[in-house]
Amino acid sequence: VDAEAAEAARAHDSQLTKPPGALGRLEDLAVWYRGWRGGERSEINAPQIIVFAGNHGVAARGVSAFPAAVTEQMVLNFQRGGAAINQIARVNGATLDVVPLALDEPTQDFTKAPAMEEAEFVEALRAGWDAVSETADLLVVGEMGIANTTSAAALACALLGGEAAVWVGRGTGVDDDGLALKTQVIAEGVALHRDSGDGLEILRHLGGRELAAMAGAMARARHLRIPVILDGFICCAAALCLERTAAGALDHAVAGHLSAEGGHGRLLEALDKAPLLSLNLRLGEASGAGLAIGVLKAALACHAGMATFAEAGVSDG
Amino acid sequence: VDAEAAEAARAHDSQLTKPPGALGRLEDLAVWYRGWRGGERSEINAPQIIVFAGNHGVAARGVSAFPAAVTEQMVLNFQRGGAAINQIARVNGATLDVVPLALDEPTQDFTKAPAMEEAEFVEALRAGWDAVSETADLLVVGEMGIANTTSAAALACALLGGEAAVWVGRGTGVDDDGLALKTQVIAEGVALHRDSGDGLEILRHLGGRELAAMAGAMARARHLRIPVILDGFICCAAALCLERTAAGALDHAVAGHLSAEGGHGRLLEALDKAPLLSLNLRLGEASGAGLAIGVLKAALACHAGMATFAEAGVSDG
Numbered sequence: 001v002d003a004e005a006a007e008a009a010r011a012h013d014s015q016l017t018k019p020p021g022a023l024g025r026l027e028d029l030a031v032w033y034r035g036w037r038g039g040e041r042s043e044i045n046a047p048q049i050i051v052f053a054g055n056h057g058v059a060a061r062g063v064s065a066f067p068a069a070v071t072e073q074m075v076l077n078f079q080r081g082g083a084a085i086n087q088i089a090r091v092n093g094a095t096l097d098v099v100p101l102a103l104d105e106p107t108q109d110f111t112k113a114p115a116m117e118e119a120e121f122v123e124a125l126r127a128g129w130d131a132v133s134e135t136a137d138l139l140v141v142g143e144m145g146i147a148n149t150t151s152a153a154a155l156a157c158a159l160l161g162g163e164a165a166v167w168v169g170r171g172t173g174v175d176d177d178g179l180a181l182k183t184q185v186i187a188e189g190v191a192l193h194r195d196s197g198d199g200l201e202i203l204r205h206l207g208g209r210e211l212a213a214m215a216g217a218m219a220r221a222r223h224l225r226i227p228v229i230l231d232g233f234i235c236c237a238a239a240l241c242l243e244r245t246a247a248g249a250l251d252h253a254v255a256g257h258l259s260a261e262g263g264h265g266r267l268l269e270a271l272d273k274a275p276l277l278s279l280n281l282r283l284g285e286a287s288g289a290g291l292a293i294g295v296l297k298a299a300l301a302c303h304a305g306m307a308t309f310a311e312a313g314v315s316d317g
Numbered sequence: 318v319d320a321e322a323a324e325a326a327r328a329h330d331s332q333l334t335k336p337p338g339a340l341g342r343l344e345d346l347a348v349w350y351r352g353w354r355g356g357e358r359s360e361i362n363a364p365q366i367i368v369f370a371g372n373h374g375v376a377a378r379g380v381s382a383f384p385a386a387v388t389e390q391m392v393l394n395f396q397r398g399g400a401a402i403n404q405i406a407r408v409n410g411a412t413l414d415v416v417p418l419a420l421d422e423p424t425q426d427f428t429k430a431p432a433m434e435e436a437e438f439v440e441a442l443r444a445g446w447d448a449v450s451e452t453a454d455l456l457v458v459g460e461m462g463i464a465n466t467t468s469a470a471a472l473a474c475a476l477l478g479g480e481a482a483v484w485v486g487r488g489t490g491v492d493d494d495g496l497a498l499k500t501q502v503i504a505e506g507v508a509l510h511r512d513s514g515d516g517l518e519i520l521r522h523l524g525g526r527e528l529a530a531m532a533g534a535m536a537r538a539r540h541l542r543i544p545v546i547l548d549g550f551i552c553c554a555a556a557l558c559l560e561r562t563a564a565g566a567l568d569h570a571v572a573g574h575l576s577a578e579g580g581h582g583r584l585l586e587a588l589d590k591a592p593l594l595s596l597n598l599r600l601g602e603a604s605g606a607g608l609a610i611g612v613l614k615a616a617l618a619c620h621a622g623m624a625t626f627a628e629a630g631v632s633d634g
Binding site for chain 2: 019020021024066076080081304
């Protein structure tokens with residue numbers, strides 16, 4: 001982070017025509033953003049949203065309310081502009097890229113084997129890394145993958161401990177029997193893989209291609225100094241794998257929202273991030289973080305566009 | 318409210334390509350909005366923000382951290398595009414109208430007399446009524462007026478009871494001595510006027526021209542079936558005066574945000590509204606509600622723009 005740019009941003013903010021602190025979190029967002037981007041004040045003009053899609057071996061265990069075929073069906077829906085994230089991207093002036101990852105080859109069922117071989121895992125990480133636009137000035141990553149809340153809950157459970165029941169949620173809406181089965185599947189996977197290594201190794205064993213790709217994209221954004229808005233439970237599980245591999249790896253990210261998926265609040269606590277929005281979403285596909293783009297755009301628009309007390313001839317108290 | 322349109326909206330929502338309920342509050346917002354607008358599905362294309370400005374006799378008591386001249390200075394700043402709300406309006410595609418109300422004639426000091434004569438009060442209500450565009454499809458009202466958190470706290474205290482100390486806050490940032498004085502001024506005004514009549518009479522005695530104009534604009538919006546997003550403490554105090562005059566008068570409004578001004582949460586409880594955002598703002602000038610425009614636009618964009626399961630060929634579980 002560019003401490004000088006952040007300091008300059010804080011000093012500039014104190015001159016703007018408002019009582020000190022009156023823009024609350026918008027002020028902190030602007031300072032944080034400028035610290036990562038460095039250089040001159042500017043608005044956010046080129047936000048990029050990437051939705052990665054993958055299929056999961058554990059889907060065959062019946063852990064989701066929807067069949068695995070829905071992953072590919074939804075990819076087509078994204079490509080034709082019919083999903084929620086298409087509308088949210090449009091309203092917020094963001095580009096949307098959709099990256100399906102070997103949908104015909106689900107990962108292995110992690111209750112029996114590592115979800116991905118090393119080569120598969122590296123390929124997925126690289127797909128994420130390569131998907132980030134060098135000209136983006138803000139990145140949001142999201143996912144589509146039937147059964148991926150099972151994978152995310154297993155990652156959280158393996159990295160943060162606690163019973164599987166603490167981390168499991170209803171995802172797209174499983175019933176009570178489905179929830180019990182899902183909890184069992186998570187517990188089996190965690191028991192098998194929890195000691196397999198660092199955050200990235202845990203991601204390879206219990207994650208999925210779309211989760212690995214999200215991690216790769218977030219790492220690339222760090223390299224390019226592109227600030228990131230984290231989405232919900234699944235995105236944050238991928239983020240946690242990075243954070244546990246290299247502390248501070250998510251300093252260039254803010255939490256877009258608190259989702260309705262039960263474990264998300266605890267994941268955000270583990271990441272030490274306070275959510276910008278809390279609208280009871282549980283859709284994934286970057287929808288919550290996509291909504292938060294508007295808040296961040298407004299924060300930077302105020303920071304870059306407001307007059308100072310001196311410019312406006314306003315008494316500063 | 319058009320129950321048939323709301324019902325049709327709920328039925329349409331259940332067909333969209335997402336798990337039921339997965340868009341959380343966005344779904345409820347879309348149904349509520351369509352209930353008020355009636356007719357066909359459509360996006361929000363013409364949001365209007367109006368900032369009313371007025372001066373307060375109690376400012377002479379020293380209840381604000383800023384001099385009264387700042388009201389007019391900020392009006393010029395709004396007109397030149399240099400304030401926070403100008404940037405927030407631009408980012409959210411909203412028009413911004415600024416309506417200064419007799420800034421050279423502050424209201425009476427309400428510790429000594431009613432803030433407004435009847436004719437002045439009616440003129441302010443009408444200024445609000447007339448400022449609403451008939452072609453707007455969403456309305457946000459905000460305010461600028463040095464000392465108007467004192468007025469808003471007095472209104473809340475008179476209408477909802479409790480000690481003045483419960484309702485007072487630091488506004489633009491008064492120090493401890495200023496806070497004690499402000500509390501005293503509120504208590505004096507409430508003791509003098511609390512039994513003066515219904516919500517509108519209380520508004521005339523303890524409010525200000527910009528608060529009356531906000532009430533007038535919100536009432537006009539109801540008449541025109543234009544949904545409203547409420548801003549912070551001062552806007553909600555004006556809204557409460559309407560609500561206490563005619564229960565349900567704010568059914569066409571949602572709460573845009575929870576501000577950092579201490580009494581705002583209790584005001585929202587009295588209005589039975591849950592805020593969409595909570596970003597620690599305490600600026601006024603419609604800034605919080607202006608940010609929430611983006612959330613409402615996204616809600617309607619999803620509702621109007623998403624494909625159904627049948628259209629997209631997605632299995633619905």
